Amino acid sequence: MNKTWLKVKNQVLGEKYDLSFSYAGSDEMRRLNKLYRKKDYSANVLSFPLSENEGEILINKKYQKNGGLSFYLFIHSLLHLSGLKHGKKMNEKELEIMKEFYPKDYKKIMTQI
Numbered sequence: 001m002n003k004t005w006l007k008v009k010n011q012v013l014g015e016k017y018d019l020s021f022s023y024a025g026s027d028e029m030r031r032l033n034k035l036y037r038k039k040d041y042s043a044n045v046l047s048f049p050l051s052e053n054e055g056e057i058l059i060n061k062k063y064q065k066n067g068g069l070s071f072y073l074f075i076h077s078l079l080h081l082s083g084l085k086h087g088k089k090m091n092e093k094e095l096e097i098m099k100e101f102y103p104k105d106y107k108k109i110m111t112q113i
Helices: 003-013 026-037 067-081 088-101 106-110
Strands: 018-024 045-051 054-060
Touching (some): 003 018, 026 054
């Protein structure tokens, strides 16, 4: 995990949170999404809380070469692991973090999903 991503992880979840992160292909993302969420489509990102201080994030491999979008999906997952659900508070936090790290491109990045 690069320094920027580690900084955001520590900012959202704390330094003692043990996080595993990887990319997975669309077929695997679909299989896991169906198995754990009962949704039959390839997810962009999946977050798995394993314990209070441990979790896992998988981002769809099709976003691997798009650093800004991968970063946004990473933030989205971190916020889920922190306990946030989709809604106004989560959107505001995503925007705040994206503005900090992508001040010029955050709008463009966040509309790509």
